[in-house]
Amino acid sequence: MYKFVFARLILRKDKALWDGINTVDSIGEADCVLPTEPEIKEEMASYLCRQSGAGAAPTADPGEGMDLAEF
Secondary structure (H helix, E strand, C coil): CHHHHHHHHHHHHHHHHCCCCCCHHHCCHHHHCCCCHHHHHHHHHHHHHHHHCCCCCCCCCHHHHCCHHHC
């Protein structure tokens, strides 16, 4: 589960950074950091909550429904 959530966070950040407008010159070093432990734990809790159906709500972010099987 940890690796799955870590990968989701990386893919989400990648999608936001490389939006077709940004270039290498416009991205700062701080934008290229890996997810932190608190971010990973928060995403893991959120993912588990959504999977259990508790508080499940439609999301506008298409990355939210990503599944590693898609890759």
